[in-house]
Amino acid sequence: MRARRWRALLWLGPSLLLIAGVVFYPAVALVRSSLGRYSVTGLFQGSVGVANYARLLEQPALSTVLVNTATWVTAVVGVTVAVSLALAQLLHQDFPGRTLVRWALIVPWAASLIMTSKLFVWIYDYYFGVLNHLLTSVGVLSRPIDWLGDDATVMGAMIAVGIFVSLPFTTYVLLAGLAGIPGEVYEAARVDGASAWTTYRLVTLPLLQPALLVAVVLNVIYVFNSFPIVWTLNDRNPGFAHDTMITYMYKIAFKSALRDVGLAAALGVVNVALILLAVFAYLKTIRWDDGAPAAGRA
Amino acid sequence: MRRAALSLAGIVLACVVLAPYVVMVLTALKPDAELRVTPPRIAPQTWRPSNFWDVVSDPAFADWLRVSLVVAGVSTVIVVLAAAPAAYYTARHRFPGRTAFLFVVLVTQMFSPTALVVGLYREFFELDLVNTYAALILTNAAFNLAFAIWILRAFFASIPREIEEAAAVDGCGRLGVLARVILPLSGPGLVTAVIFAFIAAWNEYIVALTLMTAPERKPLTVGITSYVTAYVQHWNHLFAASTLAIVPVVVLFALIERHLVGGLTAGSVK
Numbered sequence: 001m002r003a004r005r006w007r008a009l010l011w012l013g014p015s016l017l018l019i020a021g022v023v024f025y026p027a028v029a030l031v032r033s034s035l036g037r038y039s040v041t042g043l044f045q046g047s048v049g050v051a052n053y054a055r056l057l058e059q060p061a062l063s064t065v066l067v068n069t070a071t072w073v074t075a076v077v078g079v080t081v082a083v084s085l086a087l088a089q090l091l092h093q094d095f096p097g098r099t100l101v102r103w104a105l106i107v108p109w110a111a112s113l114i115m116t117s118k119l120f121v122w123i124y125d126y127y128f129g130v131l132n133h134l135l136t137s138v139g140v141l142s143r144p145i146d147w148l149g150d151d152a153t154v155m156g157a158m159i160a161v162g163i164f165v166s167l168p169f170t171t172y173v174l175l176a177g178l179a180g181i182p183g184e185v186y187e188a189a190r191v192d193g194a195s196a197w198t199t200y201r202l203v204t205l206p207l208l209q210p211a212l213l214v215a216v217v218l219n220v221i222y223v224f225n226s227f228p229i230v231w232t233l234n235d236r237n238p239g240f241a242h243d244t245m246i247t248y249m250y251k252i253a254f255k256s257a258l259r260d261v262g263l264a265a266a267l268g269v270v271n272v273a274l275i276l277l278a279v280f281a282y283l284k285t286i287r288w289d290d291g292a293p294a295a296g297r298a
Numbered sequence: 299m300r301r302a303a304l305s306l307a308g309i310v311l312a313c314v315v316l317a318p319y320v321v322m323v324l325t326a327l328k329p330d331a332e333l334r335v336t337p338p339r340i341a342p343q344t345w346r347p348s349n350f351w352d353v354v355s356d357p358a359f360a361d362w363l364r365v366s367l368v369v370a371g372v373s374t375v376i377v378v379l380a381a382a383p384a385a386y387y388t389a390r391h392r393f394p395g396r397t398a399f400l401f402v403v404l405v406t407q408m409f410s411p412t413a414l415v416v417g418l419y420r421e422f423f424e425l426d427l428v429n430t431y432a433a434l435i436l437t438n439a440a441f442n443l444a445f446a447i448w449i450l451r452a453f454f455a456s457i458p459r460e461i462e463e464a465a466a467v468d469g470c471g472r473l474g475v476l477a478r479v480i481l482p483l484s485g486p487g488l489v490t491a492v493i494f495a496f497i498a499a500w501n502e503y504i505v506a507l508t509l510m511t512a513p514e515r516k517p518l519t520v521g522i523t524s525y526v527t528a529y530v531q532h533w534n535h536l537f538a539a540s541t542l543a544i545v546p547v548v549v550l551f552a553l554i555e556r557h558l559v560g561g562l563t564a565g566s567v568k
Contacts, residue, residue, distance in 0.1 A: 011387035012399055014380035015443055022440035023406050023414070029424075030417030042423055087311065095304035103552050104312035107319055107544075110551035112501040114519050115540040118526065119322050122533055128338045130321055137337070164318075169562070176559045214563050218408070225412045227504045246412055253416050254508060261416065268416045279408045283401070 027272065033265035040259045052266035059263075061240035061248065069224070069244040071155060076162035076226075077219045080170050084215065087167065088174035089200075109168035117232035120161045124148050124233070148233055154242045158233045162223060169222075170215045177211025178204070217282040221275055245271055319544070326350070326537035333533050349538045359539060361514045362521030366543075368431060369506075369517055370499040373438035377446045377495040378488070380439070385450035386476050390459075407444030407562075411437055411505050419508050429512045437509075438499035445498075446491035449557060453487030454480055490557040493550045500547060518543050 009016075034052050037045045056062065091102060108116060123131050124147040132144035147157040181204065189199040205212075227246050234242045243251065249271060253264030321340065325333070326349055328342040353359050384403075388396055411418060418437060419428075427433040457480060465479045481488060503519045510516050518539070525536035551558075 008387060008391070008393040008395065011383040015384040015403070015447065016399075018376075018380055018436070018440040018443055019402060019406055022418070022436050023409065026414045026417035026421050028417070029420040030414060033416060033420050042420075090304065090307055090311065093304050095301045095308060097305050097308055101308040101312045102555065104315050106551050106555060107316060107548050110497060110548045111319070111544045112503070112519050112540070112547075114501075114503045114523065115544060116318070118523065118536060118540070119318055122325065122537075123318060123321060127336050128334055130338060130340060133337045167315075172555075172559045173563060176563075218563065221408050222410075225410045227412050249416065250504070253419070261420070265416045265420075268413060271413045275409065275413055276405075279405055282408070283404060 030265050030268050030272065033261055034269045036262055036265075038261035042261060048262065052262040055263055056266045056270075061243070065240055065243050065245055065248045068155065068242060069246075072159065072162065072226075072230070072244050073220060073223050075159045076166060076223045077216060079159075080163050080166040080219060081212070081215055083163070084167055084170035084174050085212075087171040088178055091171065091175055092178045105168045105171060107168075108165045113165060113226075113228040114232060116165060117161065117228050120157075121148065121233060121235075124157055149236060151241060154234060154237065158230055158242070161229050161233065162226065165229070166219055166223065170219060173215045173218070174208065174211055177208045177214075180211075181207045213285055214282075217278060217285070221278050221282075224271075224275065224278070245274075322537045323541055326534055326541050328534050330532070330534065333531070346534070349534045350542065353535050353538045353542065356535075358513070358521065358524070362516055362518045365431075365510070365515060365521075366500055366517040366519075369434050369438060369502075370496045372431070373435045373442065373499045374492055374495040376435065376439040377442050378492060381443055381446035381450055381491065382476065382481065383473075385447045386454050386480060388447075389451045389454040403444045403447050406441065407448070409441070411441050411502075415504055415508055418505060422509060428509055429515050430509075431515075433509050434502075434506055434517075437505050438495075438502055442495040442498045445494050445562065449491050449494075450484065450487050453484040457483050486557065490554040493554045494558070497547045497550060500543075 035047055035049060037048045037051075039045055087105075091098060091105075123129050126132065126144055126146040126149065129147075131147065132141065135141040136144060145153055147153050185203055185207070186199065189203050194202070224244075225246060226244075227250065230242070230244050230247045231250070234247070240248055240251065245267065249264050249267040252258050252260050252267065324341050327345050327347060328349075329344050329346045332339065332342055332344070384399075387393075388400060422428050422430075422433040425433075461483070462475050462479060465475050470478060501519060502517075506517050506520045510520060513521075522536055522539045522543070525532040525539065
């Protein structure tokens with residue numbers, strides 16, 4: 001048994017080293033930093049216990065940032081999943097050109113998020129952006145809107161981009177779920193004379209539930225962690241009025257006058273804890289497959 | 299009739315999804331003077347494909363491209379070298395700690411470096427590795443490892459043991475079997491793992507933004523943003539560079555489309 005353990009270590013070694021060095025160690029460094037005080041140049045100036053966490057709670061921007069994060073995650077994930085259900089239903093059908101449509105859907109998924117974000121900064125532009133031009137010329141708007149500068153529209157504009165880039169992955173997960181539903185159950189529903197909508201509600205949706213769960217939880221994690229969209233589209237606005245917990249953390253650590261490593265690390269620990277919570281909830285609900293060896297799975 | 303309606307819906311969907319990227323390409327083809335006109339025009343009046351040439355011949359762009367290629371290329375090699383033995387061993391053997399290992403791998407897959415970025419910065423700052431290729435390469439390799447382990451494991455598990463046993467009889471060592479028999483038979487899995495790891499590193503932003511502050515050490519994702527700042531607004535160059543960066547990865551992504559979901563959801567969607 002001991003010999004096998006050592007042999008396993010040999011085969012898993014490189015992976016373990018990478019995970020330990022670049023995932024586990026930074027997590028430890030994060031916790032340690034959250035308990036320390038640092039100069040603006042990043043030098044350690046001694047331990048302060050949990051003082052950074054106490055200071056975090058006193059930050060005037062904190063409540064806004066929490067509300068923003070909740071809005072951002074709920075709206076992006078909610079709308080993405082709802083729209084993806086329809087898209088998956090469409091792409092599950094067989095029609096001429098389906099492969100091309102599926103390829104088109106890949107583009108926002110494959111493209112760098114920072115490039116897509118910059119693209120939308122341009123599209124949303126007050127003077128030169130296509131969006132205002134389009135909406136005013138068809139009469140939806142009587143005058144242009146400063147989408148990324150007006151406090152009333154920034155969050156909505158960011159959420160729209162968040163949905164746009166989350167649709168492909170979500171649709172693909174749901175498509176895989178649909179592909180796993182055996183054709184016979186639809187046959188049975190048809191014989192029973194169920195309408196298309198009834199069949200969808202009573203047959204498809206319940207059988208799609210596992211895929212739906214995966215789509216929701218993974219999206220919650222991805223969208224919570226999302227950085228480039230909020231970072232780029234909210235770039236012009238001073239302060240923290242439209243930041244999420246991730247971009248707020250980043251600004252505290254690296255950008256604002258604060259450059260407060262300890263405070264940012266404390267928020268980082270909170271972020272990591274929230275993600276871990278979601279990850280564990282996810283792994284508890286899915287039947288994650290540790291693949292019995294040589295069981296002949298494809 | 300129904301198929302025609304579905305096709306129409308499909309075309310509408312494709313147009314909506316692609317429309318922003320059409321704006322990207324058309325803006326990339328505009329001369330400077332046409333960028334700041336109101337009302338804006340969608341298509342250029344004078345087509346300026348030479349914008350692409352301007353970008354390609356920009357020495358700064360060459361630096362960013364080189365960094366992106368090195369970081370994505372080397373981190374992908376590391377991913378495969380580390381993932382293949384782990385995937386093979388966990389697919390073929392039961393041993394103490396196997397489930398724990400796979401659990402840790404799953405957890406890292408769902409962790410993007412974003413939440414850990416302050417800790418990553420502290421680590422590399424203390425090791426004096428800020429602004430080095432090594433830091434960015436290792437970070438990308440570690441966070442893209444899980445997907446590769448998962449996808450390779452599924453392919454390895456589907457290869458009949460008899461083939462390996464035959465190779466072993468012929469005098470192949472364990473690593474020899476992996477390199478000469480298993481990997482060649484897992485072609486699609488290997489291609490998927492390689493393409494995914496490459497694209498993920500190619501598109502990575504936050505760690506590069508944080509660690510690579512020297513101009514000649516910035517990858518494309520970070521570098522191209524300097525085409526549009528508070529002082530200069532070369533949207534056409536920004537989008538020409540973006541187009542050049544996006545087109546190849548879209549093609550690569552389309553190649554592995556069928557395997558992506560399985561790898562990203564770690565076998566939970568059947």
